[in-house]
Amino acid sequence: MIMPSDKDYKSTKKIKQGILKIKEEFTPLAKWIDEKYDVKTLNLVFDFIKNDKSYPRLQVCLEYVKDKGKFMDNQTYSFDKTKQNEVSDKFAEIVSGYNIKNRQNWIKKIFGLTYKPNNLFVYFSDFESIAKIEANENIPEKKIKELKTAINNSELWEIDRRFDSVTYFLHTEEQLIRYQNSEIHKKWNQEYFDLLKDYDEFGYFIRESYSVFLDSKENFDKNYESNWFYYYK
Template sequence: MIFTSDKDYKSTKKIKQGISKIKEEFEPLAKWIDQKYEVKTLNIIFDYIKNNKSHPRLQICLEHARDKGKFMNNKTYNFHKRKQKEIAEKFREVKSNYEVENKPNWIKKILGFTYKTNNLYVYFTDFESIAKIEANESIPEAEIKKLKSDLNNQEIWEIAKAFSGVTFFLYTDEQLKRYQDSEIHKKWSEQYFDLLKDCDEFKYFKKDYFSVYLDSKENFDTNYDSNWYYYYK
């Protein structure tokens, strides 16, 4: 679950919206994760890395970015190995119990509807981060152009949204320094937030913590060869 177009994101979004539910066989594991680690699990997805049956993986789709942070190793910025192992072991237990309670399941085995747990790779994603990107990308370009027109400030070169944020570009570095953390900067943040909140279906953006980024065309031209790909790379 990396992009708003990912099927995993779309299926998890339906769960968040109340349109669908997490698969029945994953409910006990989700409840266990939530209780043990004090997080909110929205969805659990099982598949195989590159469709290789020898490399099963389990995606734990958490709701919030702070929840995902609980499964990251602060020293290495990789997933926490102990917690990956704990969840893999619990998944094997839950899977075994589910199969016993739901016998006969020979039809599932014949058709291949079983979850392989040997060499299982557990990883974590969060719904909030992608939902924020979707909200920001949903602001119509016409609204961005109107905002720029309404601001009527000749020192603004461009308003460029990307991912879950937006950058107001001044023309020069001198202008950038003058506006940074000014009252006008705060006002711009409030005005852009007014556009953003209408597209933020799940209200993940908080006004008190939202601020537009400031940069300059001078920096864009000098250090990024006037190239958007290099800038956002």
């Protein structure tokens, strides 16, 4: 899962909403992951890398960012290989517990009796970070314009939201320094948070830790050639 448009995110969202349930065949593994690592698994998605059955892949869709962090290697900022192998081994153990010779079940359909446990690539994602992006993107542009009009501050050039955050652009660097951590900045935090919460279906944004970013048009023009692509690259 990378963006709200991803099919894996959409299916996981339905599980979070209670519309769907995790596939029955994956329930034992999800329960094992939750108990062993003290996390919350929302979904497990099995597929093949580039549709090549020689390269099976399992995505563990955790609910929270902090849960995904438990599966990251702090030294390399990649997935923890030990935990990847532990999940892969447990999946192989669960698979081996089914009678695949006599049942037209999910294992037979997925693996075609060619599954090799040591081939499985396990990776981890989290639902929370994508849900935050969706919430922010779901705010209608009309609401953003109405907010800017209501602020009615000639020193505010633009309000621009991307992904799960929003940036208020002042015109100059001098204004940026003056507004940073000011009472006005705190007020902008509150106003945008109040707007955002109407679209935060799962309550992942927290008022006490929420803050809008501040920047300046001067910086945008001078260092990013007035180009949004360069700015967010």
